[in-house]
Amino acid sequence: MIRLFQEKDRQSLQQLFLEVRTKHFLWEDGASFELQDFDLQTQDEILLVAEDEKGILQGFLAIYEPDQFIHHLFIANDT
Numbered sequence: 001m002i003r004l005f006q007e008k009d010r011q012s013l014q015q016l017f018l019e020v021r022t023k024h025f026l027w028e029d030g031a032s033f034e035l036q037d038f039d040l041q042t043q044d045e046i047l048l049v050a051e052d053e054k055g056i057l058q059g060f061l062a063i064y065e066p067d068q069f070i071h072h073l074f075i076a077n078d079t
Contacts, residue, residue: 005047005060012057013049014038020074045071 005013017038022030045062052058062072 001053002048002050005049009047009049009057009060010039013047013060016057016060016076017041017072017074019077023077042072050075 014035014037018033018035021028021033021037025033042062045064048061048063049057050059050061057076059075060072061070063069064071
């Protein structure tokens with residue numbers, strides 16, 4: 001299911017964002033990544049989350065509406 005972000009999603013999405021970046025953004029220093037990066041990089045964006053049938057978050061899409069731009073598309077590593 002895809003739905004709008006709810007505040008209860010924040011912690012899981014922070015963790016997902018950190019894990020995916022650490023595993024795949026090899027051109028950056030992963031030691032500098034922090035959980036709060038999610039909050040900073042998605043501020044003022046529309047967030048849609050994808051969850052499985054058990055309600056476990058599997059990914060998210062962040063849209064910067066003023067420029068009609070997809071800023072982030074992240075999928076859980078184990079999906």
